[in-house]
Amino acid sequence: MRGRKLSYTKEHNEKALDYIERYADYGDVVPSEAGLAVHLGVDRKTVRRWAERSTQFRHTLDKLNTKQHQVTLNGGLSGQFNASITKLLLHNHGYSDKQALEHTGSDGGPVEFTLDMGGARGNEE
Secondary structure (H helix, E strand, C coil): CCCCCCCCCHHHHHHHHHHHHHHHHHCCCCCCHHHHHHHHCCCHHHHHHHHHHCHHHHHHHHHHHHHHHHHHHHHHHHCCCCHHHHHHHHHCCCCCCCCCCCCCCCCCCCCCCCCCCHHHCCCCC
């Protein structure tokens, strides 16, 4: 038997905004979609479905993600948070530890090189 779908209400949004401001009071170190779902008494799929269907709730979920970004960044920079966990969380906000290297020639064009095969021919007399 499947449970009935919960309809989104204004009260859900008010409760979500309260969670975003007071997440620590509810036992969370970082505000999260999972923490919000628990606070609202629904699963994460329901939270995502509400965000798809309601512009108001989509903005609220954006606020949650912005708050998570801020809290994680500050916790990581201050050393308060574990570096590996901070890295994982910040990856969700577009951060990466990869570097892209691009090599260019002296005029900004492609790198030119000359291959000298003279030594590979052997002795020619």
